[in-house]
Amino acid sequence: xxxxxxxxxxxxxxxxxxxxxxxxxxxxxxxxxxxxxxxxxxxxxxxxxxxxxxxxxxxxxxxxxxxxxxxxxxxxxxxxxxxxxxxxxxxxxxxxxxxxxxxxxxxxxxxxxxxxxxxxxxxxxxxxxxxxxxxxxxxxxxxxxxxxxxxxxxxxxxxxxxxxxxxxxxxxxxxxxxxxxxxxxxxxxxxxxxxxxxxxxxxxxxxxxxxxxxxxxxxxxxxxxxxxxxxxxxxxxxxxxxxxxxxxxxxxxxxxxxxxxxxxxxxxxxxxxxxxxxxxxxxxxxxxxxxxxxxxxxxxxxxxxxxxxxxxxxxxxxxxxxxxxxxxxx
Amino acid sequence: xxxxxxxxxxxxxxxxxxxxxxxxxxxxxxxxxxxxxxxxxxxxxxxxxxxxxxxxxxxxxxxxxxxxxxxxxxxxxxxxxxxxxxxxxxxxxxxxxxxxxxxxxxxxxxxxxxxxxxxxxxxxxxxxxxxxxxxxxxxxxxxxxxxxxxxxxxxxxxxxxxxxxxxxxxxxxxxxxxxxxxxxxxxxxxxxxxxxxxxxxxxxxxxxxxxxxxxxxxxxxxxxxxxxxxxxxxxxxxxxxxxxxxxxxxx
Numbered sequence: 001x002x003x004x005x006x007x008x009x010x011x012x013x014x015x016x017x018x019x020x021x022x023x024x025x026x027x028x029x030x031x032x033x034x035x036x037x038x039x040x041x042x043x044x045x046x047x048x049x050x051x052x053x054x055x056x057x058x059x060x061x062x063x064x065x066x067x068x069x070x071x072x073x074x075x076x077x078x079x080x081x082x083x084x085x086x087x088x089x090x091x092x093x094x095x096x097x098x099x100x101x102x103x104x105x106x107x108x109x110x111x112x113x114x115x116x117x118x119x120x121x122x123x124x125x126x127x128x129x130x131x132x133x134x135x136x137x138x139x140x141x142x143x144x145x146x147x148x149x150x151x152x153x154x155x156x157x158x159x160x161x162x163x164x165x166x167x168x169x170x171x172x173x174x175x176x177x178x179x180x181x182x183x184x185x186x187x188x189x190x191x192x193x194x195x196x197x198x199x200x201x202x203x204x205x206x207x208x209x210x211x212x213x214x215x216x217x218x219x220x221x222x223x224x225x226x227x228x229x230x231x232x233x234x235x236x237x238x239x240x241x242x243x244x245x246x247x248x249x250x251x252x253x254x255x256x257x258x259x260x261x262x263x264x265x266x267x268x269x270x271x272x273x274x275x276x277x278x279x280x281x282x283x284x285x286x287x288x289x290x291x292x293x294x295x296x297x298x299x300x301x302x303x304x305x306x307x308x309x310x311x312x313x314x315x316x317x318x319x320x321x322x323x324x325x326x327x328x329x330x
Numbered sequence: 331x332x333x334x335x336x337x338x339x340x341x342x343x344x345x346x347x348x349x350x351x352x353x354x355x356x357x358x359x360x361x362x363x364x365x366x367x368x369x370x371x372x373x374x375x376x377x378x379x380x381x382x383x384x385x386x387x388x389x390x391x392x393x394x395x396x397x398x399x400x401x402x403x404x405x406x407x408x409x410x411x412x413x414x415x416x417x418x419x420x421x422x423x424x425x426x427x428x429x430x431x432x433x434x435x436x437x438x439x440x441x442x443x444x445x446x447x448x449x450x451x452x453x454x455x456x457x458x459x460x461x462x463x464x465x466x467x468x469x470x471x472x473x474x475x476x477x478x479x480x481x482x483x484x485x486x487x488x489x490x491x492x493x494x495x496x497x498x499x500x501x502x503x504x505x506x507x508x509x510x511x512x513x514x515x516x517x518x519x520x521x522x523x524x525x526x527x528x529x530x531x532x533x534x535x536x537x538x539x540x541x542x543x544x545x546x547x548x549x550x551x552x553x554x555x556x557x558x559x560x561x562x563x564x565x566x567x568x569x570x571x572x573x574x575x576x577x578x579x580x581x
Contacts (some may be wrong), residue, residue, distance in 0.1 A: 056423055081425045092420035094412060097348055105344045109424040111336060153420060 001161050001193045006064035009050045023051040026217040027064060032195055034160075037187055039228035040197040041207030041303065045218040048197040049089070049144055049165055055195070056086050056163050069161050082110065084156035087139060089166040091137045091146060092153045099149050100134035102123075104154055110157035117156060122150040127189070128182055144175030148182060155190070157254075162186055164196040168203060176203070201303040213307060220310045225303065230300040232309050234259070235275035237282070239268045242292040253285045266294070275300075334433075337426040341434020348408075349438060359401065359442055360401040363450035366393050367457065377516060378581035383546065386459035389468055391542040392448060392514040392520070397446050398477035399508060399534065403501050405439045406488025413492060418576075428576035432485060439481040442476050447473060465544035468554075472541050472561050476534070480565040489575045513538045533560040 008023040013294030032038050042048050054061035055068050057077040066073045069083035069313045093102040100121060107117030118309060125134060128148040138146050154162055167183065168176040184207060186192045198204050204211045205225050213221040213228075221228055237258065242252045245265070253260045257278045272278045275298045286293065311313045349356060356467060359530075371389050378385040407448055412418055447470045450455050484501075511518070512534035518526045529535045540557020543550055 058419065058422060075473040078425045081570045083421055086420070086423040086471070088419050090414075090419070092416045094348065094415055094417050096351060101344070101347065105340055106420065106424065108340045109421065109426045111333075111425070150416075220464070 004030040008063035039204030042214040048065035057290040085159035087154040095139035149279040229301040234271040236299040238297040240294040332487040337430035338433040345438040390454035398473040402477040404481035419474035462547040468544040469541040479568040482568035486572040486575040
């Protein structure tokens, strides 16, 4: 559904002698199969939205090629636009217009008749739990309703491929969870391929079949969430023992099954390859050695751990030190 | 062509719907020519009497061009609002042509200008302006084309700077010499020779002269030719700029 080879985007910042080139996307390759839900994960400024804008024909690639839904983004832009749905992170409707009018007009710009656009729009409103909001203005809607309206705009012409740019940014947890259900439903009820950008790890984890991680314009990983997490050295097991004397014993026992073990006070931590399999035996060993546990915690690796492993930085750190291309020129 | 007309029609209908939802601006737009004519026109009487002819035949063409220019110059402000809310990007990802996205908005501005022109001319005739059907039609057509040029340029500029704070002072900067050197309020020939010569470098002056000449039934080839030439050139340039900006990748 999407194939990109050596995709590059270079912006220019400053004027005259101070003009400098900033490469936002550094020649990435990307493949998305039909029916896949792909999460494009990275910190702010990593190149997610720039990549998405190139794939949706809003931005001409500086170099490289990409085909979307079988059409070249540079030479067959109109065909690409006919085939895709797009939900921008800033919204897509005018706050002072009726929601229904906006959706119908948008559908008609895709060549739909008014009658078809109204029918499809009303069906989408029902599916996206926007019933009764046809004659309401977006300025009078909640954040979650607005985002669902944006999705309705993106789906009005029944595209086979949907691009969602940070769909849940700024929503409260309940609205996010609700929107996730609707995004998951895109594939199940419509059979759509979904390409969504996000900087929320849990969002990518919950929604995507495959996660593509981008950092500083380069794709650093592409795999399922489970496989990516498996690249991190196992699950974290944290033991808290009853006395200081028991710490060395616990450390020795944990070292037998874990690669690296750290001690902090009465806490002994280490990563094991499969906690579910290893921990029962570990507990028996500790009991036999007379170690009494105050607590035990087992944590599966998160995508943040994956990002840390791949880039040497946490997502939060990465967001703090990315250069901005705001105000940049093409 | 059919697709272009259909798409620009969809954009136009949407724009008109939004305008009508905010009737205060529509009413202000309609009242503007009436107020100018009734409250400003009488002020010119002593001056115009020295030139000869009907004062409203002198005054209405200038007001017409002023409405065409100044109303249209502000068209870009609403576009910035739409851009900020993601509407422009949403439209640009549809298969609609970029020219249709611009022209749909121009139709709205030109319709408003046409209604204002009809009110202005109708009122002028009611107040005793000379009736010259062909001249009035030519004058209104030139004004609408000039208004289209200004609206297209305003939209292009708005989508380039994307900031009302930048746009407002620039429009004021442009409007001031246009107002003073185009003969909108009084014919430039009425002033000192050096000012008249300087005004020759102001394209809008030639449009005003052509519209005024047409209203008087004076179809001097040079005057009308320069006016039509500048109007068409400005319209073509501004539309080209507008479409280019809508087509530009980072718009």
